[in-house]
Amino acid sequence: MLRFLLMACVVAVVPLQGHANPTAETKEMDFLDLVDCEGNVLIQAQGVDAVNAEARAQGLVFPALGYWSPEGHCFVKPAPGDCNGVLKR
Numbered sequence: 001m002l003r004f005l006l007m008a009c010v011v012a013v014v015p016l017q018g019h020a021n022p023t024a025e026t027k028e029m030d031f032l033d034l035v036d037c038e039g040n041v042l043i044q045a046q047g048v049d050a051v052n053a054e055a056r057a058q059g060l061v062f063p064a065l066g067y068w069s070p071e072g073h074c075f076v077k078p079a080p081g082d083c084n085g086v087l088k089r
Helices: 002-017 028-035 048-057
Strands: 040-046 061-068 082-088
Touching: 028 040, 028 061, 028 082, 040 048, 048 061, 048 082
Parallel strands: none
Antiparallel strands: 040 082, 061 082
């Protein structure tokens, strides 16, 4: 039980350390772990700027926990396709 609690705390805290001002995409499996957490919201839009604009419109908490796209182009400008972002409600 203690091991589970420790792992839960690590999973909750570690993503916050590297993403206070993210400028690179999160690794896919780490991103998917964030998507599955209760209270996190997935936003999809064309590029990181559009993800952030939609998140602000929904009143979500910044900074984002992570960004990811299958093609690796969230931070390419102009954005060539969809980017996914996870933020706290």
